[in-house]
Structures are given as C-alpha cells and as structure tokens.
Amino acid sequence: MADQAAPLETEALAAASAGKPVIWAVASGKGGVGKSFIVSNLGLALAQGGHRVIVVDLDLGGANLHTHLGMRQPKFTLSHFLDGREETLANLCEPLPEASISMISGASDHHEIANLKYFQKQKLIRHLSRLDADHVILDLGAGTTFNTLDFFNVADHGIMVVVPEPTSIENGYRFLRSAMKRRLMRLSAETGAQVSSLLAEREEGGSLRELVGELCKRHPKHGAQMRQRMRGGNLHLVVNQVREPADFQLGYSMALVWKHYSGRKPDSLSFLNYDEAVIKGLREHKRYLSSNPNSRNSVHFRHLARTLVEAVGDVRS
Amino acid sequence: MSVPDYYELLDLGHDATQAEIVQAYRNAIAAFGEGSRAAYSLYGDAELAAIREEIEQAYNTLRHAGERRAYDARLGGRESSDNVYYLAARHAVASPCSGGQMRAIRKSRCISLQQVADAAGVSARVVQAIEEEDGDYLTAIEDLPALIRCYAEMVGCDVSDVMESYPLLNA
Numbered sequence: 207m208a209d210q211a212a213p214l215e216t217e218a219l220a221a222a223s224a225g226k227p228v229i230w231a232v233a234s235g236k237g238g239v240g241k242s243f244i245v246s247n248l249g250l251a252l253a254q255g256g257h258r259v260i261v262v263d264l265d266l267g268g269a270n271l272h273t274h275l276g277m278r279q280p281k282f283t284l285s286h287f288l289d290g291r292e293e294t295l296a297n298l299c300e301p302l303p304e305a306s307i308s309m310i311s312g313a314s315d316h317h318e319i320a321n322l323k324y325f326q327k328q329k330l331i332r333h334l335s336r337l338d339a340d341h342v343i344l345d346l347g348a349g350t351t352f353n354t355l356d357f358f359n360v361a362d363h364g365i366m367v368v369v370p371e372p373t374s375i376e377n378g379y380r381f382l383r384s385a386m387k388r389r390l391m392r393l394s395a396e397t398g399a400q401v402s403s404l405l406a407e408r409e410e411g412g413s414l415r416e417l418v419g420e421l422c423k424r425h426p427k428h429g430a431q432m433r434q435r436m437r438g439g440n441l442h443l444v445v446n447q448v449r450e451p452a453d454f455q456l457g458y459s460m461a462l463v464w465k466h467y468s469g470r471k472p473d474s475l476s477f478l479n480y481d482e483a484v485i486k487g488l489r490e491h492k493r494y495l496s497s498n499p500n501s502r503n504s505v506h507f508r509h510l511a512r513t514l515v516e517a518v519g520d521v522r523s
Numbered sequence: 524m525s526v527p528d529y530y531e532l533l534d535l536g537h538d539a540t541q542a543e544i545v546q547a548y549r550n551a552i553a554a555f556g557e558g559s560r561a562a563y564s565l566y567g568d569a570e571l572a573a574i575r576e577e578i579e580q581a582y583n584t585l586r587h588a589g590e591r592r593a594y595d596a597r598l599g600g601r602e603s604s605d606n607v608y609y610l611a612a613r614h615a616v617a618s619p620c621s622g623g624q625m626r627a628i629r630k631s632r633c634i635s636l637q638q639v640a641d642a643a644g645v646s647a648r649v650v651q652a653i654e655e656e657d658g659d660y661l662t663a664i665e666d667l668p669a670l671i672r673c674y675a676e677m678v679g680c681d682v683s684d685v686m687e688s689y690p691l692l693n694a
Contacts, residue, residue, distance in 0.1 A: 375561070413565075413566075456561055458553075459561030459562075462554040464565075505684060512683070
C-alpha cells in the first residue's frame with residue numbers, strides 16, 4: 207500500500223513545478239461545517255481577484271457544491287469521467303456566466319462512486335493537475351477514508367475547516383492526524399518499521415513532535431527522514447461560524463496547539479462569521495458572495511483569497 | 524543536555540519585545556489551559572499541566588531582562604525559528620473598518636498608544652484621534668493615508684482592509 211501511494215504525490219509535485227494550477231483541498235473531518243460554502247465563495251473571491259478558478263466537488267455520494275453556486279442540474283458529473291464516458295475533466299467544466307470560475311460537479315446516484323479504486327484515484331489526480339486554471343479547489347467529503355486523506359495530502363495546500371464546537375475540533379484533529387499517518391506510510395520501509403516499533407512502545411498519547419524527537423535521538427537518519435516527510439504539505443486553518451470573541455481566541459489557540467503537537471505551525475489562520483444569510487441564499491439558489499458583497503464574511507473571503515495567494519508565493523519562492 | 528527553546532514554545536521570535544512576551548504567554552496559557560477547547564482530543568489533563576509548567580518556566584525566564592540575557596547566551600547562535608505563528612498573523616478588519624475595531628486589536632496585542640506613536644513619529648494624541656475617528660483633530664496631518672498605513676502595520680491589522688474602508692480615508 208505504501209508503494210502504491212508514492213506515485214500520487216510525485217505527479218502533483220511535477221505538475222506544480224511545471225506552472226500548472228495550484229491545487230487546494232478543503233477538508234473538515236466532520237460534515238456540515240461549511241466546506242462547500244467555503245469552496246464556492248473562496249473560488250468566487252479568487253475569480254473576482256482576476257484568477258482563473260475551477261472548483262471540484264469530490265464529496266462523491268454527497269455532492270452539493272452546485273447548490274452553493276446557484277447551479278441546478280449539472281449536465282456532467284465526475285461519474286462521466288470515472289466510468290470512461292468522458293475522456294478529460296475539461297469536458298466536465300461548467301462555467302459560471304459572470305466570473306472566471308467553473309465547476310466540476312460530483313453529483314451522482316452511483317453508489318460505488320464514494321469508493322474509488324486506486325487506478326481511478328490516480329487517473330483523477332493526474333487530470334486535476336492538467337486542468338487549465340490558476341487554482342483548482344477540491345471540496346472533499348467528510349470523514350477520513352483513504353481516498354479523502356490522499357486527495358488532501360496530494361494537494362499543494364490543505365485547508366482544514368472547523369466550527370467552534372468540540373465535535374468539530376475533535377474530528378478536525380482526527381483528520382489531520384490520519385492524514386499525517388497516511389503521509390508517513392510513504393517513508394522508506396526501513397524508516398517506517400522504526401516508526402511502527404516506536405509507536406508500539408509508547409502509551410496512548412504523546413505528540414507527533416515527541417515521536418519525531420525520540421526517533422531522531424535513537425536513529426538520526428530515520429528521524430530526519432520522518433521530520434522531512436512531516437514538513438511537506440501546507441496547512442491552512444479556517445474557523446467558520448464564529449459567533450463571539452472567544453471563538454477567535456479558539457482559532458489562535460488551535461494554531462498553537464497544532465504547532466506544539468505536530469511540530470509545524472499552520473501556514474495561515476482565518477475566520478468566517480456565522481451568518482443567517484448563508485441559509486437564506488441557499489434556499490433562494492443565490493451565491494452568497496454575489497448577494498452579500500459588503501458583508502463581513504465577504505471581507506473575510508477576500509482576505510482569505512489574498513492570504514492564500516500570498517502563501518503560494520511564499521512556497522514558490 | 525540541549526537547551527529548551529523557550530521562544531519556540533511561546534511562539535516568539537528572538538527579538539520579541541516585552542509586550543509581545545506578555546501577550547504570547549497569555550495566548551499560550553489560554554491554549555493549554557485546563558479543559559481547553561483547542562486542545563480537546565489532542566492532549567489529556569496531565570499533558571496539559573506539564574505543558575503549562577514549561578510555559579511558566581519559559582515566561583519567567585524571558586520576562587526578566589537579566590535571566591533572558593543569560594538564557595540567550597546558553598542558546599548560543601541558534602537562530603529565530605520560522606515556525607512562529609501568532610504574532611505574525613494579520614487581523615482581518617470587517618468593513619466598514621472602525622477606529623474602535625483597530626483599538627481592540629491593538630489592545631489584544633498589548634501595544635500601547637505611545638509605542639504606536641513612537642513608531643509613526645507622531646504624538647499619542649494623534650494615535651488616539653485615529654482610534655476615535657476624530658477628523659477635526661487629524662486635518663493637521665499632512666499625509667493621513669501614510670499615517671493610517673503605518674498604524675495598521677504596527678498594530679497588526681490587515682493593511683488593505685484598513686486602507687479600503689477606514690472612514691476618514693473614504694469619506
């Protein structure tokens with residue numbers, strides 16, 4: 207399994223360095239925290255900033271990105287690509303009329319679509335890297351299936367969305383730990399064996415940072431490999447549905463806590479407010495950013511778009 | 524035995540000011556406090572208590588100039604970590620930006636009026652006028668946009684948010 211996982215990242219890395227789209231993966235661990243809301247409006251904010259954007263609904267089996275973008279019945283879905291009816295992802299792109307943004311819908315009744323086979327996942331990742339856009343934003347499903355974790359890990363930047371509730375925070379950390387474990391599976395067999403043996407010795411608890419530190423002490427070469435592996439991947443934290451000042455402090459605290467646990471700080475931290483206009487807009491099939499251009503959240507989305515574009519610049523330099 | 528990195532623990536650069544050290548300590552204690560929401564499911568109570576002890580040790584070393592000097596000498600030539608987060612973060616400012624919002628952000632970072640005034644080369648009264656949106660008092664300022672920009676940068680607000688919607692710049 208570890209060997210099978212290796213080619214996925216190599217392809218995406220090669221694409222990124224060849225001037226292809228920056229791929230963002232938006233995850234949450236728990237459903238209902240606003241991933242699709244964020245993917246659609248972040249995409250709109252980037253498009254309004256002059257970038258060419260494609261948003262992709264990878265919530266296979268639970269897709270609703272098209273609803274947030276005010277699009278009703280998508281003509282094509284990822285099913286068409288995955289079962290070979292369409293050769294390229296470009297054929298599935300449905301553009302929005304007034305902005306440089308298109309959508310690839312995941313809506314489907316195909317009950318097997320939520321469980322991609324390995325070769326289908328590889329094919330999808332290859333084609334995502336070939337899309338003609340500046341930014342490709344993936345709306346991942348909730349939960350920690352291998353496919354979801356792999357899409358998160360193979361993206362250039364991962365965006366973790368939480369709401370200020372214990373279940374969301376718990377599921378968010380669970381997702382990040384699982385994604386990190388999955389990433390560590392791609393260590394060399396020798397290093398992987400050392401990591402497994404160390405994990406078996408430890409009691410429940412203890413941070414990833416301590417694990418790396420211990421491995422570095424015992425086997426510096428393997429420790430260095432593990433540290434390097436953990437450093438890969440850029441992580442951005444978004445706290446959605448903020449209602450009170452304590453929720454801002456929570457976001458800052460989560461950034462500190464994750465830094466202490468994993469050894470690496472998130473690359474950015476952003477906030478979005480709870481807003482009843484979100485549900486109202488969905489009911490009326492209106493895009494939030496377009497209908498509420500002066501709302502606080504619209505300011506936050508523009509700020510988020512700028513922050514993320516700057517992060518791309520930092521990574522590339 | 525290697526020297527623990529107190530700056531890294533408190534999420535500070537090696538050139539942190541006293542105000543930054545105090546603010547970082549408060550944030551760290553909040554993050555790793557007993558029953559912290561942010562630490563839920565990652566750290567248990569015993570682990571949080573141990574981390575808080577380290578934080579207290581770090582803070583008590585860095586807050587006293589003499590102890591900090593001695594500690595810095597023990598650190599040797601170790602460079603500031605680029606893993607520092609919080610104090611580098613810029614606050615988004617909701618539109619319309621208000622002086623009151625910016626004051627709240629300044630205070631949350633333990634930055635005094637005088638510190639901003641010194642950085643901008645104006646009096647503390649001028650900085651107060653910015654936060655009170657006192658247009659009459661600020662008519663004497665030759666280059667108000669430059670001053671507002673300096674204020675926003677010093678205090679840690681998102682500069683473009685402020686320049687776009689601070690009322691006295693967009694009347």
